[in-house]
Amino acid sequence: MFNLINLKRIKKDLNFIFINNILLKNIVLKKIKKFILIIGPCSISNIKDFILYLKKIKNNFKNIILIIRVYYEKPRTNIGWKGYIYDPYIDESYSINDSIYIIRRLLLDISKQYYLGTECLNFFLINYFIDCISWICIGARTIQSQIHREFCSNLNCVIGIKNDIYGDLNVLKDSLLSIMNKQCFVNFFEKTNFIYSKGNKYIQFVLRGGKEPNFSKNLIFNNSLIIDCSHSNSLKVSINQIYVFENILNQYFLLKNIHGVMFEHYIYNGNQNIKNIKFGLSITDSCLNFKFYFFILKKINDLQCF
Template sequence: MYKIINLKRLKKDLFNKNVLNIKIYKEIIKKNLKKLIIIIGPCSLSNIKELFFYINKIKKFFYNLKFLIRVYYEKPRTNIGWKGYVYDPYINNSFCILDGIYIIRRFLLDLINIKINIATECLNFYFLNYFIDCIIWVCIGARTMNSQIHREFCSNINNIIGIKNDSSGNIIFLNDSLKSIINKHCFLSFFENTKILFSKGNKNCQFVLRGGIVPNYNYNTVKNIKNSLIIDCSHSNSMKHAINQIYIFENIFNQFKYLKSYINGLMFESYLEYGNQSIKNYYKNISITDSCINVNILKIIIDKINNEFSK
């Protein structure tokens, strides 16, 4: 399926395509366009063919919306466990990292060729350097949002940055991360240790509320945030029960329509079939990490948003 390609030859054309796409999303973040950014896909990439089939199945839903597909090739861990496709693409503890890097890169190129925009989470920025020209939206996770080196890295790239609240659900550190990323930094290159980089700062940042000890999508929390905001309908907001994403969506969509807030994005964990399974991966089309809603439920949600923007 994956042929040898000249990545250097393709890089310039891909970058130019991504710049055009990024501009649209930046206008939404600045509220120059009253639209919602929808970020969807499985919790983690685990099967290339299944995810490609999922994308082709759901892309026709979005005729009035801008959406990004989650290609989360790393899996954040509080302690131990499967760390994601890029570390172990065959899910058998063979840890073929070079295979993982190559397969993911080829997959991202395939998605760009069918005009799919891509989001990911930045855990290990050394990996991100292999994929950065293919990706529009980069998230700093709940476990890394306070990391100075992640903030420095994000201050030096042109991508849109999502900043999740920390795993406790506390939102007070969001402004600290934002302030750091939008400002200039001087630091060592991550690939050339003798090279000093001077970043210009990155102002294209969104906060991502993903819940914590308790959910944090309620209006009492949202009304105090004065920055572009995406609500994660999954993770701790849903208490890890996929079906709860429907109720969270209803709440947030009403906030977006009727109340003053900075909400201009939603995130869902969805896949071909409902639920999840163990890492042993006995069943097809089911997430091996967090539980997901299926394409039928997703279509009901997206149809409702489409109808709102058709008025």
């Protein structure tokens, strides 16, 4: 179906991903203390722009684990552009054969240097890319999906599960219980009829707000936490991510389970209409511009808590 024969990982690169995954798992299990920074555009819309963005990204701090957002598909509350994987040329040609090949080639290349994170919307698609990914998010619109929970219970990497779009934190507890435990479910990917999963204990709660922000509430969780500085926590105003971030830093020593933050961040500030696309500007959610990147790194490093 897709010409991916020449896009296989070599052993050296697999070892790099394997080591990355062990490190992230140990952070979740609180065996080591490092701070996770998940950063990147709301969605990939132009490969050349994204590569230029990556070339600017540097991390000289050993105690900060940098995960790059590579979001190739986008959830929609109703309708709209569903991401690069479905419509890479943004012309409704839906050249999915092209996009799967292009995205896999991109991931193979950049996963040699970076930890990569993405959202799992279509669990058929992610099987083309799973060997390049270190952190997988289950989003606010799919977190109650039984088939997503079953799929995650069979993965051997860190899963970030978001609260739902209304901010219900009980959904997190239900999803945690489901993903951590053994599951039996239909196998769509191979000839065997069923998968018997062992359960996945490497789970982080991702707080993204709901009807109101939820980054500053009294959070009584023993689980590893990632605070999403964007979405409903920022009221979808990109510059507000900095306010959320600084508030989180003030809480850090009170809430020992905050293991990281997430930003929607790109070359230029804001977003744009899909009909007149300009360089370096998000076509989905509004993003912070690049000048804030080193400010964020320095603020995290200044915690001096590692």
